[in-house]
Amino acid sequence: MEEQREMGHSLTINDRRNGTLTGILDVLSFDANEILLKTCRGMLTIKGKELHVSRLELERGEVDVEGGFDSFVYSQSMDKKQKKDAFMRRLLK
Numbered sequence: 107m108e109e110q111r112e113m114g115h116s117l118t119i120n121d122r123r124n125g126t127l128t129g130i131l132d133v134l135s136f137d138a139n140e141i142l143l144k145t146c147r148g149m150l151t152i153k154g155k156e157l158h159v160s161r162l163e164l165e166r167g168e169v170d171v172e173g174g175f176d177s178f179v180y181s182q183s184m185d186k187k188q189k190k191d192a193f194m195r196r197l198l199k
Contacts, residue, residue: 113146113167117178125152125171133162133169141171145180153177 115129132144136159141152146167157173 115145115147117150119175122175123172125175127169127171128167130164130167130169132164133159138173143169147180149181151177151179151181153179 113129113131116127118126127143127145127150129146130143131146134142134144134149136142136157138156138158139153141157141159143150143152152171152175154176155174157171157175159169160172161168161170163169
């Protein structure tokens with residue numbers, strides 16, 4: 107976990123339509139309305155419309171996203187049970 111904290115994290119948004127993120131460890135899920143990312147600073151949920159991951163380079167910890175952004179919410183890392191529950195909630199929608 108200490109290695110993950112040393113990686114820098116940044117979020118750059120242009121016109122609420124394009125975003126570039128660094129310090130990304132994993133993309134846990136994504137659909138047209140929500141993207142869930144594991145960053146070196148915790149979980150990041152991006153909500154919006156017509157969301158799309160246009161570039162993903164996990165080796166470099168970089169992600170580009172496009173779409174109509176409504177919110178960016180940070181939270182603590184999810185444990186395995188929380189991930190499973192989140193996945194099940196999305197399936198049952």
